[in-house]
Amino acid sequence: MFKSAYLKLRDKINNWLINEPAAAEIMPYDFNRLKYEIRPGDVLLVEGRSRISKIIRTITQSPWTHAALYIGRMIDFEDEEIKKLVRSHLPDEISDNTRLIVEDMLDQGTVITPLNFYHNHHIRICRPIGITPADLHLVVNYAIKALGQPYNVRHLLDLTRFMLPWTILPRRWGSSLFRTSSGEPESGICSSLIAEAFTSVHFPILPFVKPDEVQGIEVFQRNPYLFTPKDFDYSPYFEIIKYPLFNPDEPLPYYRRLPWTKSGFLHHDDGILAGPQKKTKKSLFKRKEPDLPETQPEQKERASSQADEADTPKSSHEKEP
Structure with missing residues (x-):
């Protein structure tokens, strides 16, 4: 009874963590x-x-939250045992021409996915x-032989504890990250399996290199966990x-061929579009308006006014010099 309730609760938590909303935009690359x-x-x-991806993104400070290894198609496998092993982990509707990857999933463990x-x-x-x-053949076979291994949730938690900037207990105490590997595929998380x-x-990924008196440098493989x-x-x-979504190899520069919007709107992420703001400069001094040229009617009216003033007799107070 308690086990059944635990399994139901675990499945609900897993589904809540791995549920993905639909993509809000078209991906900027050519999948074909x-x-x-x-x-x-x-990789x-x-x-x-x-x-769970948002949690991993926050911990690792990177947009890449998942890793998988491409293994090819069933028709490309020459080893019959490997081919049988792959087929045993695939639904019947998956054809031999389907492109496949090996990955570790939180709710399924190590699986094959189209x-x-x-x-x-x-x-x-x-x-x-x-x-x-x-060696590439050995790498692919290593990942395939890990099929069916459960996802190591403890590994994920220990890795999170190890990468946090603060901790209460020493990071190595009770950690599953620093045990010695047996050389065979074991349960882990997506990136540790590929590593x-x-x-x-x-094959090096991010090896540790230190000086050596004899051979100049000495290289150490990094802990895959x-x-x-x-x-x-x-x-x-x-x-x-x-x-990229548009082929950069064509003669005309690809960025000239992009269907840029003519609206002038800018995308501010989270689905927000806004028009560009016009920049205005304010002056501390009042700007003098330029004198506009007079039109022909205005010129005639001004000439008539000056003629009337000339015909008007001067007052007694105004004397000729």
Whole structure:
């Protein structure tokens, strides 16, 4: 009874945390170009809109709140065991041509998701630089073998406690972040799974480098449990791939071809549009109005007035010199 009530409460909290509102704007990239040019082993960074995404954004101070690993399509897999493992975690309606990613979800654990699921999300692709095809194959297989692992909520809480600027107890006490890995895929969060996969082939993400008397420098792999999505964006060993909504390779500069609004309105986020304010300068001195040229009727009237004054006799008080 208590277990059933606990599970219902947990599901309600999870749904409340992961529920995402609809996108308020069109994403500024070409998803069709992205899905045809993406490669297995690419890391996808996602800007989420859910409540848990807002929490992660606040903690990490980065817009990237989720990470996933692109593994390709079923028809691209040569290893039959890997192909069977992937198929066992997919619904029957998913075809062999569907582009797939591996990700860790709060309510599901490590799962396979079609790439099209993030069609209406802001996405950035991080591509590992210089990795060999053999090592890339091992990275993808490592992530696939983690399928079915539960999402490690404690890991998320410990990472939050570790990254906060203040704490009551020492950050390492009772933390799951500093245990030694067994070398096999374990339950974690989205970014730690991907970090483990690349660490398994000694590919650097954000390694620690210190001076060494013998070989000049010594490089240490960073604890994969300390990684967040933004680290793949910051890493100098990943190339950032972008696919803008308008093709920048055409002769006419793409920014000249953008359908800019002619209304002059500015977007202030949160769906607010406002017209530009005109700047006015106030002078401390009163401005003198310029003398306007007289019209022809005014000139005739003035000449007639001067003639009448000439014909008028002078008064007795006015004497000729």
